[in-house]
Amino acid sequence: MQVFYDRDSFSRYIDSQKENSKTIGFAPTMGALHAGHISLYELARKENDIVVSSIFVNPTQFNNPQDLEKYPRTVENDIEKLKNSNFVDAVYIPGTEDMYPDGMNRKHYDFGGIENEMEGAARPGHFDGVGTVVEELFRQVKPDNAYFGEKDFQQLKIIERxxxxxxxxxxxxxxxxxxxxxxxxxxxxxxRLSREEKKASAMIYKTLRTVDDWFRVISIPEIKKRVEDIFRRDDMELEYFLIADEDTLKETDIFSADKNYRAFIVVNVGDVRLIDNMHLK
Known part of the structure; x- marks a missing residue:
């Protein structure tokens, strides 16, 4: 696996792959890699000639400076995980100047309104920051296929747009x-979770599974009330829970048989903000 720390050498590598008609699969990350990231590269390995990773903690998608400061940075460990996976051919670890050659400015995009829902409502400008760095990475990596986890489902829809x-x-x-x-x-x-916090956090997924059982049996307002009751506890704070149309990401209080819905939840455990979601059958 080759490791590139600057734009020029990485561009030469990509150009050589394209000249040889190689298909490129790509999954960008902010590092602190785990098995979820590796699963992206495992799939990419099956569908492409070359698999590329990137590691870049993007400042413009953080609204809270403390959150940016606390974001885990484990680059050497990440490189070892990628090497050991045997799925990745190259990893690109650019500097800020490689991603923002004209200064640390976010572009503005028209994502059709989905950028204003959920995470966008809580974090103004967040998805412009995501779009800015992903566009730049796409133009440098020149992938044929790109892979994103559904945990950040709204981000996935933003990238599609x-x-x-x-x-x-x-x-x-x-x-x-x-x-x-x-x-x-x-x-x-x-x-960043303690052992006790991690154990308590299992309630998030358990709740989503329960919501999936309740859906179409209990009204959505009643489901929301029950979820709020579940998280009336000292060790976790429910930031929001909602059910939304998977296409528009708009919250709904009623369901229609011809649409797909997904439950979204954000819970603060100590000073760690955890997000999750689930497609509702």
Missing amino acids: LVEVLNLNIKIHGVKIHREESGLAMSSRNM
């Missing part, structure tokens, strides 16, 4: 959520 808006010839693949044995969605933030 980004490709449409920019008319990029890239196929976006959503990959199912990778979970720990307890059901807790794997996340780089999980390493």
Whole structure:
């Protein structure tokens, strides 16, 4: 596996692969890699000639400076995990100047309104920051296929819209959520949880499974009330829970048989913000 730390050498590598008509599979990350990330590369390995990873903690998608400061940075360990996986051919670890050659400015995109729902409502400008760095990575990596986990389902929909808006010839693949044995969605933030907090956090997935049982049997307002009651406890704070149309991401209080719905939840455990979601049958 080759490791690239600057744009010029990485661009030469990509150009050589393209000249040889190699298909490229790509999954960008912010590091602190876990089995969920590796599952993206495992799928990419099956569908592409070359698999590329990137590690870059993107400043413009953080609204809280403390959250950016606390984000785990484990680059050497990440490189070892990628090597040991045997799925990745190259990893790109750019500097800020490689991603933002014209200064640390977010572009503005029209994502059709989905950027204002859920995470967008709580974190203004967040998805412009995501779009800015992903667009730059796409233009440098030149992938044929790109892979994103469904844990960040809204981000996945944003990336799909980004490709449409920019008319990029890239196929976006959503990959199912990778979970720990307890059901807790794997996340780089999980390493900041204490053993007790991690054990308590299993309630998030358990609640989503219960919601899936309740859906279409109990009204959505009643489901929301029950979920709020579940999280009336000292060790976890429910930031939001809602059920939304999977296409528009707009919250709904009623369901229609011809639409697909997904439950979204955000819970703060100590000072760690955990997100999860589930498609509702």
